[in-house]
Amino acid sequence: xxxxxxDNRNLRLGVRYLVLILIALIFVLxxxxxxxxxxxxxxxxxxDTSSLRAFLPVGQLSLDNYTGAFERAPVxxxxxxxxxxxxxxxxxxxxxxxxxxxxxxxLQWRGRDVMLSIILATFIVPFETxxxxxxxxxxxxxxxxxxxxxxxxxxxxxVQIIPWIADGLTIFLFVQxxxxxxxxxxxxxxxxxxxxxQIYRRVVIPLSGPVIATAAILKFLIMYNQYLWPxxxxxxxxxxxxxVGLQYFFQLNPAWxxxxxxxxLITVPVLAFYxxxxxxxxxxxxxxxxxx
Amino acid sequence: xxxxxxxANRAGWAFALPGIVLILAFIIxxxxxxxxxxxxxxxLISPNATRFVGLENYREMLNIAVVDLQAKTDSAGKTVTxxxxxxxxxxxxxxxxxxxxxQYHGMQExxxxxxxxxxxxxxxxxxxxxKALLNTCIFVLMVAPxxxxxxxxxALLINQxxxxxxxxxxxxxxxxxxxxVVVSLLWRxxxxxxxxxxxxxxxxxxxxxxxxxxxxxxxxxxxxxIITMSIWQxxxxxxxxxxxxxxxxxxxxxxxxxxxxxSKWQTFRYVTWPGLRHTAVLVLIxxxxxxxxxxxxxxxxxKGGPLDSTQTLVFxxxxxxxGMQNIAGGSAISVILFLIVLVxxxxxxxxxxxx
Numbered sequence: 001x002x003x004x005x006x007d008n009r010n011l012r013l014g015v016r017y018l019v020l021i022l023i024a025l026i027f028v029l030x031x032x033x034x035x036x037x038x039x040x041x042x043x044x045x046x047x048d049t050s051s052l053r054a055f056l057p058v059g060q061l062s063l064d065n066y067t068g069a070f071e072r073a074p075v076x077x078x079x080x081x082x083x084x085x086x087x088x089x090x091x092x093x094x095x096x097x098x099x100x101x102x103x104x105x106x107l108q109w110r111g112r113d114v115m116l117s118i119i120l121a122t123f124i125v126p127f128e129t130x131x132x133x134x135x136x137x138x139x140x141x142x143x144x145x146x147x148x149x150x151x152x153x154x155x156x157x158x159v160q161i162i163p164w165i166a167d168g169l170t171i172f173l174f175v176q177x178x179x180x181x182x183x184x185x186x187x188x189x190x191x192x193x194x195x196x197x198q199i200y201r202r203v204v205i206p207l208s209g210p211v212i213a214t215a216a217i218l219k220f221l222i223m224y225n226q227y228l229w230p231x232x233x234x235x236x237x238x239x240x241x242x243x244v245g246l247q248y249f250f251q252l253n254p255a256w257x258x259x260x261x262x263x264x265l266i267t268v269p270v271l272a273f274y275x276x277x278x279x280x281x282x283x284x285x286x287x288x289x290x291x292x
Numbered sequence: 293x294x295x296x297x298x299x300a301n302r303a304g305w306a307f308a309l310p311g312i313v314l315i316l317a318f319i320i321x322x323x324x325x326x327x328x329x330x331x332x333x334x335x336l337i338s339p340n341a342t343r344f345v346g347l348e349n350y351r352e353m354l355n356i357a358v359v360d361l362q363a364k365t366d367s368a369g370k371t372v373t374x375x376x377x378x379x380x381x382x383x384x385x386x387x388x389x390x391x392x393x394x395q396y397h398g399m400q401e402x403x404x405x406x407x408x409x410x411x412x413x414x415x416x417x418x419x420x421x422x423k424a425l426l427n428t429c430i431f432v433l434m435v436a437p438x439x440x441x442x443x444x445x446x447a448l449l450i451n452q453x454x455x456x457x458x459x460x461x462x463x464x465x466x467x468x469x470x471x472x473v474v475v476s477l478l479w480r481x482x483x484x485x486x487x488x489x490x491x492x493x494x495x496x497x498x499x500x501x502x503x504x505x506x507x508x509x510x511x512x513x514x515x516x517x518i519i520t521m522s523i524w525q526x527x528x529x530x531x532x533x534x535x536x537x538x539x540x541x542x543x544x545x546x547x548x549x550x551x552x553x554x555s556k557w558q559t560f561r562y563v564t565w566p567g568l569r570h571t572a573v574l575v576l577i578x579x580x581x582x583x584x585x586x587x588x589x590x591x592x593x594x595k596g597g598p599l600d601s602t603q604t605l606v607f608x609x610x611x612x613x614x615g616m617q618n619i620a621g622g623s624a625i626s627v628i629l630f631l632i633v634l635v636x637x638x639x640x641x642x643x644x645x646x647x
Binding site: 013016017019020023024026027028030031033034046047049050051054096097099100102103104107108109110112115118119122124125126127128129130131132133134135136137139162163164165166167168171196197200221224225227228231232243246256259260263266267270271274275278281282285286288 | 299300301302303304305307308310311312314315317318319320321322323325326329334336446449452454457458460461462463464465466467468469470471472473474475477478479481482487488489492493495496524528529532533535536578581584585587588591592606609610613614619622623626627629630633634637
């Protein structure tokens with residue numbers, strides 16, 4: 001009896017794993033196809049789609065598609081632009097939003113609660129509904145640079161960075177986290193005569209690792225994957241990020257091998273980053289679920 | 293004490309100011325600018341001064357009517373029929389260019405249905421807008437329930453206590469971190485009518501009985517293809533939100549259910565589901581908000597085609613506001629989209645209110 005029972009249990013366990021694996025294939029195969037194709041010549045890549053070879057590293061593998069992609073478009077420049085814009089925005093966002101969160105939680109000032117509710121109200125304004133008026137706004141804004149005063153922010157790094165630094169969700173994440181910190185710590189530092197900035201810098205920020213990771217990951221994903229905004233505010237190749245740079249590969253006869261190489265090149269680093277930090281990534285997405 | 297409070301007051305403003313200024317300048321200002329622009333004829337670059345036009349942009353977009361066409365009759369009063377035996381109708385311009393019906397001038401046919409000798413024709417000033425609105429609503433109405441349900445199913449699977457389960461969680465979530473632009477381009481290839489991976493796989497699995505379909509080139513399948521891909525990309529996101537909801541349910545409840553001898557379905561129905569009420573509302577709202585904003589998939593895969601079958605509101609807002617430099621028209625669509633999203637988030641408030 002017990003033998004049959006354990007067989008039965010093994011069978012059910014096997015079925016469970018089979019279901020899990022089949023579903024996993026649905027998510028993995030398209031990405032695997034992308035990576036494998038990036039190493040194959042275009043004609044072979046097309047032929048392989050009619051069999052399971054599409055997902056396997058077989059045939060004439062080479063890095064030709066990668067060198068081809070670099071010849072077709074200034075790939076290195078696009079990657080630099082994306083990293084520069086993403087990195088700068090994430091850093092500035094962490095500083096400015098954590099300062100604001102600190103102020104909303106630990107400091108008393110007139111208009112504080114009204115301001116906080118206004119900021120939280122911006123949650124319900126999807127970026128897509130303000131993109132068009134914002135396009136006109138930034139096209140008229142002044143800028144004081146090294147070469148004097150100029151008008152219009154189109155075609156620049158600043159137009160890709162500055163509007164994205166502060167947002168309601170990031171401030172809210174900091175506010176929620178800071179509310180959970182023990183208030184006695186702040187009071188003790190205050191009694192010892194520390195300034196508010198010292199308290200922020202020496203007491204609060206060192207305790208804020210988890211929320212900083214969450215905010216940084218969310219901002220990173222949003223910024224690196226940015227498409228609509230750079231598409232409408234950046235015309236010049238010089239400032240183009242990776243996602244908009246894709247347009248170089250839409251020709252009359254798409255060179256699929258090179259496209260797959262480019263897609264792999266801009267995706268695999270993010271995937272690798274995710275696989276290393278998957279717990280933090282998933283925790284940060286779960287924390288967006290706290291809003292609402 | 294007083295000096296400490298005023299210093300807090302000053303420091304408070306100073307700390308919050310950069311964030312407040314940025315949000316004011318780049319979220320709140322453009323929002324109100326958009327409402328303002330939608331009441332003018334604002335263009336991105338124009339030599340002429342901008343004029344206030346009131347609700348003209350909205351009237352132009354929303355103007356819609358149903359007109360009836362009577363079938364043609366011959367001299368004996370009999371209905372004229374074509375080769376297929378279908379009644380023949382006069383051309384629509386007999387109404388839209390008729391000096392007696394100036395209110396229909398310039399309007400075009402959206403669709404029609406025929407009953408007997410009468411064709412009811414829905415005409416609109418801005419047919420593309422209506423198609424975009426309808427497609428966006430179809431997209432949301434399909435994606436929201438299907439994606440939420442699949443995500444819940446995955447969350448339940450992942451919530452099992454099995455060795456190596458986190459590997460599967462990691463894999464299911466993977467497409468979420470991949471850019472939707474990359475996913476769209478990749479799937480454009482998968483959906484391709486010639487040598488597309490999907491066609492070839494279906495043909496392989498059905499022993500060549502499957503007829504290849506140009507998934508994105510066919511007006512009947514294009515929107516469905518985009519819906520499927522969008523779910524594939526984003527379902528892991530909502531799986532994680534469901535999962536965090538599942539983990540708030542106290543294990544003691546499951547133990548109690550097990551002692552009572554309840555079946556799996558009963559446990560789900562009476563323990564799991566009631567514990568997920570708030571998560572359910574949240575997941576639906578987040579998906580709905582994200583789905584209404586659909587843009588990149590359309591821009592990369594179809595540009596609204598074929599035959600406007602994948603036009604969406606955001607795509608049209610960008611086409612007009614950026615492509616045609618018609619900031620006013622793009623802003624008006626954005627305002628309409630915002631109003632729709634606002635109504636939905638108010639419904640959310642109402643559903644999750646404290647009772």
